[in-house]
Amino acid sequence: MRVAIVPCLKDNFAYLVIEGGVAAVVDPGEAEPVLAAVAREGVRLAAVWATHHHMDHVGGLPGLLAAHPGLEVLAGERDAGKIEGVTRALADGDEFELAGVRGRVLHNPGHTLGAITFVIDGRAFTGDTLFGGGCGRVFEGDPAMMHASLERLAALPPATEVYFGHEYTAANLRFAAAVEPDNADVARRVREIPTPSTPSTIELERATNPFLRSHVPAVIAAAGARGAAADGASVFGAIRAWKNDFK
C-alpha cells in the first residue's frame, strides 16, 4: 500500500490510497486534482473515504461521481446524510477494505458529530480531528467529547502514520511552543517542518501536540493559569479555547 498526497483548495490535503492498481481517495475537496492524480498514478479509482461532511473535504464528490459512476462512498453514520452519494454509513469499529487490505473505522466526534478516522495498514486518515501539532475546532461536539476522541487516536500504535486534512502544522507548532516553551521536541519539530508536513506519526504527535498532552504537568499548569481544573477534559478545553484566539 502507498499513499499519494493530493493538495486541494488553499491548504487541504486529499490522499490517494493505492493498493494493487486500485485507489481510494480520502477527503476530495475538489475533483480536478484528484482526477489528475488518478491519471498520473495509472490507477482505478474505486472508493471515496470521507472523514466528515465539511465541503472542503467532500466538495469534489459530484465531479468524481460524474467521472466514475459506481464509486463506493464511505462516511461516518452521523455525517452520511450531509454527504452526496454515500453508499455505506460506518459506525465505530466497522471494517472496510481496499483490494483485500482490511481497515477499521474510529468514530471521533467533536469537530463534527459524525467525524471518523480511517485506519488501515499502519496509517490513520484523521481529517480535521487530529492535525500536525494541533486539532480541529470543536464545532459540533463539546470539549470532553473531542478530548476523548483525541485520546483514542493517541492510543494507536506509536509508529502509525497520521495523514491529516490541512497544512496547518507551522501555525500549530507556534502555538505548541507557547503552551510548552520548554518542550525540546516541539522546538526541534519547529526547526525541521517538512513541506508538505503530512504524514506525521502518533509518536511525534504525542511528543509535540498540546492537544494530546492534557496529562503533562506543563500543559496542566498552562491550562490552570487560564482557570482550568486538572482533569483531561478541562485542560483540553482551556488549551483549545486559548488556541481559538491565538495569533
Ligand SMILES: [Zn+2]
Ligand atoms: Zn472540517
